[in-house]
Amino acid sequence: MATKRARLIYNPSSGREEMRKRLPEILQRLEQGGLETSTHATIGAGDATLAAQDAVERGFDVIIAAGGDGTLYEVVNGIAERENRPKLGILPLGTTNDFARALSIPRHWKAACDLIIGGESRSIDIGKINDRYFINIVGGGSMTELTYEVPSKLKTMLGQLAYYMKGLEKLPRFKPINMHIKSEEMELHEDVMMFLIANSNSVAGFEKLAPDASLNDGQFDVTVLRKCNLAEFIRIATLVLRGEHLHDPHIVQFRTSHVEIESPDYVQLNLDGELGGILPCVVTNLPSHLDIFIDPSGQSTYMKPSMIRRRFQHDNEE
Structure with missing residues (x-):
């Protein structure tokens, strides 16, 4: 199986700066799981969007947004308009992590990395507002x-x-x-x-x-x-x-x-x-604009399996 290339875009100040502390362990876990991973640390507002645009242009198979909802929002804006959109992974290390909660993505970095490594993804809707x-x-x-x-x-x-x-x-x-x-x-x-x-x-x-x-x-x-x-x-x-x-x-x-x-x-x-x-x-x-890595079992600290099944009620597998 060919190694896939991943671009990890992270906010070093998210949450309680856990990403900065855990970065070596996260990279090691992703590499061991078959993802050849390089990183980009954001340096200010809008930088994650530019980094995501660059990752798409460079042909990465996977883009991983590590941080809170703000980092994820910027990464999505860097991907959404592109024709060939890489699959999106989330490491929810911010303050609220609303979207990760909705998708039952676990808060713990090891479990979140394993979700991405597992490779199970679903197509989800996103919204466009003005530009x-x-x-x-x-x-x-x-x-x-x-x-x-x-x-x-x-x-x-x-x-x-x-x-x-x-x-x-x-x-x-x-x-x-x-x-x-x-x-x-x-x-x-x-x-x-x-x-x-x-x-x-x-x-x-x-x-x-x-x-x-x-x-x-x-x-x-x-x-x-x-x-x-x-x-x-x-x-x-x-x-x-x-x-x-x-x-x-x-x-x-x-x-x-x-x-x-x-x-x-x-x-x-x-x-x-x-x-x-x-x-x-x-x-x-x-509709179905982004492919995002999820837990296929729905087992996590965020939501009951029945709630996850409702989130994907129109999926062909059901």
Whole structure:
């Protein structure tokens, strides 16, 4: 069996800098598994995208994104527009790792490496928004800004707690924004607190916000929080934790493959936890656009096997 070439693109400051500490062991494990692996350490915003574009041009068989959701987002943007897209592996060593959680990719680096070595992959949908791409989530509104406002050093030191601290700081500025949200399935033109367009069921650490979102059905799950006061928002957030929010009158949820959103106000967009421009936006689902390494058994610390089977309900093997 011919040796495959892999390009490992990693963020040296992700998580608690575990990637920097584990790099020799990771390379050894990948090499022993038959992947001739070279590395690229990112040096700033956008660098992982350039590194992924370079890896595609150089004909690597596999690209591995090692870090958090931000690193994965940049790597996807470096691959998505290319005709010959290498298979994508994930080493989830960041703070939240939402997308790895949705795919049941284990957090431990050894198990994640073994998934890539095993070579089992599935085709998944990704999203295109204006001239950018995302793999997990698009958000807009008052509370969606906090993920890219948290300083990277604070994320390294405090992990998920840093997001909650920043969220509490933003609560006094929580205010409605006039938006026009339009798709074939739904049209809204009113004041809303925020919207979320989910490609997977794992959104900002919550697995019940869009519980039926699937990674290969050609559709997004769109959730809109209508105008509410702070007390109502806290009540709805409690419902979300229990997965009981979908019937609340403040929540609108629908499924679509294409949605357009605009606003007379200045609204920043959050793409996979990163700043992704401003409204207006056009969001389109690209079905089965990337091949990604997964655990075929669905056994991991993130999800039950039944949930993994639902993620791939349209797969020909079932």
